[in-house]
Amino acid sequence: MTGAPLLELDGITKRHGARAALDGVSLAVAAGSFVALVGPSGSGKTTLLKTINRLIEPDQGSVRLLGSDIRDTPPPALRRRIGYVFQGIGLFPHMNVGENIAMALRLAGADRPARQARVLELLDLVGLPRDFAGRRPNALSGGQAQRVGLARALAARPPLMLMDEPFGALDPVTRDALGRACRALHDALGVTTLMVTHDMTEALLLADRIVVLIDGRIRADASPAELMRGGGDEAVRGLVDVPRRQAERLAALEGRA
Amino acid sequence: MTGAAAEALAALPDLVRAHILLSCAALAIAIAAGLPLAFWAAGHPRARVPLLAAVGLVQTIPSLALLALFYPLLLMVDRATSLALPALGFLPSLIALSLYALLPIVRNGVAAREGLDPAVLEAADGVGMTRRQRLLLVELPLGAPVLLAGIRTAAVWTIGAATLATTVGQPSLGNLIFSGLQTENWVRVLVGCAAAALLAIVADALLALIESGLARLSAVRTFAGLGLLAAALIASQIHWAPRQDRPLAVIGAKNFSEQYILAAAIADRLAAAGYRTEIREDLGSAIAYRALAAGDIDVYVDYGGTLWTNVLARSDNPPAPILRAELARRLARRDGVGVLGPLGFENAYALAMRRDRAERLHVRSIEDLSAAAPQLHFASDIEFLSRPEWRSVAAAYRLQFAGSRSYSPTFMYRAVADGSADVISAFSSDGRIAALDLVTLADPRRALPSYEALLLVSPRRAQDAAFLAALRPLVGAVPIGRMRQANLMVDRDRDKKSPAEAARWLLPPSPPRPAPAPRTPVSAPRPAPPDIPAAS
Numbered sequence: 001m002t003g004a005p006l007l008e009l010d011g012i013t014k015r016h017g018a019r020a021a022l023d024g025v026s027l028a029v030a031a032g033s034f035v036a037l038v039g040p041s042g043s044g045k046t047t048l049l050k051t052i053n054r055l056i057e058p059d060q061g062s063v064r065l066l067g068s069d070i071r072d073t074p075p076p077a078l079r080r081r082i083g084y085v086f087q088g089i090g091l092f093p094h095m096n097v098g099e100n101i102a103m104a105l106r107l108a109g110a111d112r113p114a115r116q117a118r119v120l121e122l123l124d125l126v127g128l129p130r131d132f133a134g135r136r137p138n139a140l141s142g143g144q145a146q147r148v149g150l151a152r153a154l155a156a157r158p159p160l161m162l163m164d165e166p167f168g169a170l171d172p173v174t175r176d177a178l179g180r181a182c183r184a185l186h187d188a189l190g191v192t193t194l195m196v197t198h199d200m201t202e203a204l205l206l207a208d209r210i211v212v213l214i215d216g217r218i219r220a221d222a223s224p225a226e227l228m229r230g231g232g233d234e235a236v237r238g239l240v241d242v243p244r245r246q247a248e249r250l251a252a253l254e255g256r257a
Numbered sequence: 258m259t260g261a262a263a264e265a266l267a268a269l270p271d272l273v274r275a276h277i278l279l280s281c282a283a284l285a286i287a288i289a290a291g292l293p294l295a296f297w298a299a300g301h302p303r304a305r306v307p308l309l310a311a312v313g314l315v316q317t318i319p320s321l322a323l324l325a326l327f328y329p330l331l332l333m334v335d336r337a338t339s340l341a342l343p344a345l346g347f348l349p350s351l352i353a354l355s356l357y358a359l360l361p362i363v364r365n366g367v368a369a370r371e372g373l374d375p376a377v378l379e380a381a382d383g384v385g386m387t388r389r390q391r392l393l394l395v396e397l398p399l400g401a402p403v404l405l406a407g408i409r410t411a412a413v414w415t416i417g418a419a420t421l422a423t424t425v426g427q428p429s430l431g432n433l434i435f436s437g438l439q440t441e442n443w444v445r446v447l448v449g450c451a452a453a454a455l456l457a458i459v460a461d462a463l464l465a466l467i468e469s470g471l472a473r474l475s476a477v478r479t480f481a482g483l484g485l486l487a488a489a490l491i492a493s494q495i496h497w498a499p500r501q502d503r504p505l506a507v508i509g510a511k512n513f514s515e516q517y518i519l520a521a522a523i524a525d526r527l528a529a530a531g532y533r534t535e536i537r538e539d540l541g542s543a544i545a546y547r548a549l550a551a552g553d554i555d556v557y558v559d560y561g562g563t564l565w566t567n568v569l570a571r572s573d574n575p576p577a578p579i580l581r582a583e584l585a586r587r588l589a590r591r592d593g594v595g596v597l598g599p600l601g602f603e604n605a606y607a608l609a610m611r612r613d614r615a616e617r618l619h620v621r622s623i624e625d626l627s628a629a630a631p632q633l634h635f636a637s638d639i640e641f642l643s644r645p646e647w648r649s650v651a652a653a654y655r656l657q658f659a660g661s662r663s664y665s666p667t668f669m670y671r672a673v674a675d676g677s678a679d680v681i682s683a684f685s686s687d688g689r690i691a692a693l694d695l696v697t698l699a700d701p702r703r704a705l706p707s708y709e710a711l712l713l714v715s716p717r718r719a720q721d722a723a724f725l726a727a728l729r730p731l732v733g734a735v736p737i738g739r740m741r742q743a744n745l746m747v748d749r750d751r752d753k754k755s756p757a758e759a760a761r762w763l764l765p766p767s768p769p770r771p772a773p774a775p776r777t778p779v780s781a782p783r784p785a786p787p788d789i790p791a792a793s
Contacts, residue, residue: 055382080385090380094398094474103384103394136474152384 004067006031006192007052007160012061014047014216021047022058023216031159034186034193036203038239039213045196048213049162052194053082065160080104083153083191086164089145091137097123097148098133104156122151127181143174150182154189161186163195167202179206201243204228212236264755265433265448273452275428277493279347280419280456283354284412291359292404295366296396305367312360320418324353324425328544332551345544345553346537350422350429357418358411365407369400398471405468409461416457420449426509426537426548430456435539440514440747441667442755459489503533506724509545509557510538513666514747515604515686515740517756519558519710522764523728530727542567542640550592552715556728559713560604562706564588566645574649577603577707584711595719597712598732602686602740605708606646607697609683611673615696622699626680627654635661636669636678646705647682653704667748686710686737688745710735731764739763 005028014022021044029035037045050056052063054075063070070078091100099106101122102115110118116133123130126147137145146166153161166182167175183206186193197203203210204224212220212232220232227240298305315323327349335344373396381391397404423431430453437445463486470478506527510520517538524534537554546568548554561580565571569587585596608623615621618629626633635658641647642663650656658680664672670689672678683690685697685708712731718724743763746754754762 053383055379075382076385076387076390078385079383084380084383086376086379086383088374088376088379090374090376090378090383092377092380092395092399093374107385107390149380152380 004031005029006066007194008064009048009052010062010064012048012051012058012063014044014051014056014058020216022051024061025213025216025218026061027211027218027221029192029194031192032190034183034206034208035195036207036210037194037196037213038198038200038203038210040239041198043213044216045198045213046164049164049194049196052160052162053079053084076107080108080156081158081160083156083158083161084164085146085149085153085161085166087166087168089149091140091145091148091152093137095137096133097128097135097137097140100137100148101133101151101155103152108156118155119151122155125154125185126151141174142170143178146170146178147181150178150185154185154191157189159191161191161193163193165196165198168197175202182206200239201246204240204243212239261442261444261753261755262448264757265437265445268433269448269452272428272430272432272449273456274493276416276419276430276453276456277490279350279354279422279427279429280412280415280460281490283351283415283419284358284408286351286355287358287362287411287415288408290355291362292366294359295363296370296392298363299367299370309364309367312363315356316360320353320357321421321424323357324350324421325541325544327353328425328547332547335551343553344551345426345548347427349425350419350427354415354418354422358415361407361410361414362404363407365403365410366400369403369407370396372403373399402468402472405464405471409464409468412460412464413457416453416460420453423539424541425544426540426553428535428537432538435512436517436756439512439539439665439667440517440753440756441750442747442753445755460486463489503531506532506534506556507554508534508536509540509548509554510536511542511545511557512539513684514756514759515684515744516558518743518747518759518763519600519735521757521760523556523558523712523731525760525764526727526731527724530723532724532727546594546713549713549715550594552717554715555718555724556597556712556714558600558710560708560710562605562646562708564711565706566649570645572645572649574703574706577709580707581709581711588713589719593716593719595714595716595725597714597725597728600710600712600731600735600740601733602710602735602737603708604684604686604710604740606641606705607683607685607700608650608680609673609690609695609697610680611676612694612696614679615698620698621696622701623650623654623656623704624699624701626698627656630656630658630680633658633679634677635680635682636672637661637663637682638666638669639663641682650700650704653702670748686740686744687748688741688743689748691741692745692749710740734764 007029009025009027012022012025013020025048037048039045047056051058052070054070092103098116098119101119105115105118119133120130123132128144128147132144137148140148150166167178170178179202195207204227207224209223210220210227211218214235220227220236222231227236228244230237294308298308328344331344331349377395377399378391381395386394419429420431420434422429423435430449433445433449437443437449463482467479467482467486470476470480470482508520508523508527510516520536520538524536527534540548542563545554545557546559546564549557561577561584564584565580569584575583581596581599588594588596608626610620620626620629637647642661662678669681670693673681673695674693683695683697690697712728714725740763743759746759746762747756
């Protein structure tokens with residue numbers, strides 16, 4: 001852990017009726033780290049992520065970003081400082097790719113030439129040809145669309161990126177390529193990334209640190225290596241065992257070939 | 258019927274202009290109120306059901322009734338507050354049509370908002386849009402095609418329903434349709450319907466162009482549609498005829514031929530005296546008098562007995578001169594309304610039967626009718642059965658018919674002619690009484706009051722010497738025989754005349770005042786009044 005925490009969550013609780021989706025979750029995220037939030041469906045990981053950009057307000061607890069309580073900033077202003085990428089992608093269908101990518105800049109009042117220059121830069125960064133700027137979202141494949149989503153989230157140079165199952169709807173090849181591209185961007189731009197996924201393999205391969213949420217509580221918080229060595233309780237080991245056994249079976253297949 | 262066609266077409270530009278102005282204003286208000294309501298309701302599911310129910314409920318009220326309803330409502334507001342609200346004409350029409358246009362706009366607005374992809378809305382929030390930015394940059398552009406479909410529906414409805422504004426004294430294409438129906442002048446009806454249909458088709462086509470432009474994200478189509486729509490609106494509102502700054506006189510008319518003819522005759526007199534004239538026709542009895550008292554119209558012709566029973570709520574039955582003097586005194590004192598004088602004929606309600614039928618049943622008076630009534634069918638005009646006169650006759654002679662039905666006057670005469678009714682509530686000045694060989698039944702118990710036609714002027718005009726001087730020549734100038742003939746000219750099936758033509762035959766206009774600029778008229782001199790044989 002290097003430097004002061006960029007993001008601090010303290011005792012976050014969110015109830016849906018009698019059931020607690022989040023039950024007193026506390027977490028500190030260091031600047032520059034890539035944290036994966038892993039857990040089975042309904043474990044509260046998406047809810048936790050959305051409390052950070054105030055798409056969901058917690059019942060209790062506080063979130064501090066760069067040292068200040070996020071409730072002191074109106075949600076739109078807060079969200080302009082946080083990149084947000086999610087499974088639904090949500091490109092604006094009535095705007096072309098360039099206009100989609102430049103939206104955060106437009107909201108911030110940047111002028112047209114500055115926006116256009118930044119759009120080309122971002123298309124390069126996410127690995128799309130520059131002439132994609134004039135295309136409509138409905139002319140893109142799923143992987144291309146999510147690359148545009150990623151570029152849109154990065155446009156205003158946010159210090160923090162929130163990613164909610166960003167590759168969930170993509171085919172395995174695209175998913176792998178985009179995951180690695182994402183990690184490379186994270187390293188190159190020096191951002192802090194918090195990524196929700198239910199895929200332990202993806203988490204183990206991309207993240208510096210894995211936080212396992214089960215039933216709204218943190219059950220493990222460790223590096224991928226520590227988890228592979230068998231850290232955490234039985235449920236956590238159960239999650240890690242799946243990719244491990246798959247890897248062993250694949251290796252066995254390879255040895256036989 | 259080239260005369261009728263030419264006359265209908267001559268009236269068309271002004272009516273089209275008024276029709277478009279009213280429809281557009283109503284639609285603009287409905288959009289301005291409906292869209293925010295719809296988007297608000299989409300975010301408040303609990304408000305949505307009652308809101309949609311409320312705008313749907315408005316829609317279930319027949320549009321004619323909705324228009325008529327705002328007349329008394331506005332009068333009440335006018336009395337309760339010090340606002341000088343015009344209860345007749347543009348305002349009630351505007352309110353009613355706006356309410357009517359709300360349903361498709363609100364319903365499609367809600368649908369447009371609910372049809373938006375939740376992922377797109379989440380992205381809009383996630384990228385840091387304020388609510389307002391989300392509305393303007395995402396929700397409205399994406400919902401536009403569905404919104405516009407609602408606006409298209411509303412536009413077509415409004416243009417159609419605006420024809421009904423005629424009944425509350427707002428000029429519209431309905432003027433041609435209603436007066437044409439009443440006088441069976443089908444050319445007028447056709448011209449009015451065709452013009453309204455054409456307006457609706459053009460409006461719909463232009464809005465469709467904008468809609469397709471928005472749906473296909475084509476700026477060319479969108480702006481072409483908007484541009485054409487704006488151009489059409491502006492062009493329609495330009496007064497192509499040179500603007501006249503002569504004072505305006507508004508003449509009222511109820512909904513039958515005699516009223517149209519007299520209104521046209523009054524208009525001729527006032528035009529000759531230098532006034533710009535406008536005729537508000539198809540007013541109901543009660544509306545016409547109140548409109549006069551409120552100054553919404555300047556002059557119209559009403560009938561002594563009608564005023565006596567309906568306006569003054571009297572049930573006694575004095576002789577005509579006393580009734581007239583008493584009316585003049587009371588109306589002036591109560592409402593400031595002036596009774597300029599009698600036109601010279603009476604248009605009484607009279608019970609009438611076909612001559613052959615009356616003779617077979619030996620019915621000469623209403624007295625004789627009371628015994629035969631239980632086997633007879635009665636047909637009346639639309640208001641008669643709810644008027645005090647009917648109650649008075651029914652009570653005086655103990656009339657109990659086998660059945661009774663209400664018709665518009667034209668169809669009431671048809672009913673007695675073809676035998677589907679035995680007795681009708683005829684009008685004594687009606688040319689059709691002689692034309693259809695009807696007999697009017699005597700009223701020995703004097704249950705029906707005198708119905709002298711009287712010229713009434715509004716409180717303001719009652720003080721206006723020039724205005725009164727222009728109309729005074731009409732007093733005593735219309736004998737009953739001439740009125741019947743003029744009515745028949747308009748009502749008969751063959752060689753039908755328009756009310757304006759009949760008016761010129763009935764009261765040939767005095768030569769116009771010498772115009773300030775010397776200019777010879779291009780048109781041929783007016784045709785001499787045709788020599789009409791007495792109806793027989």
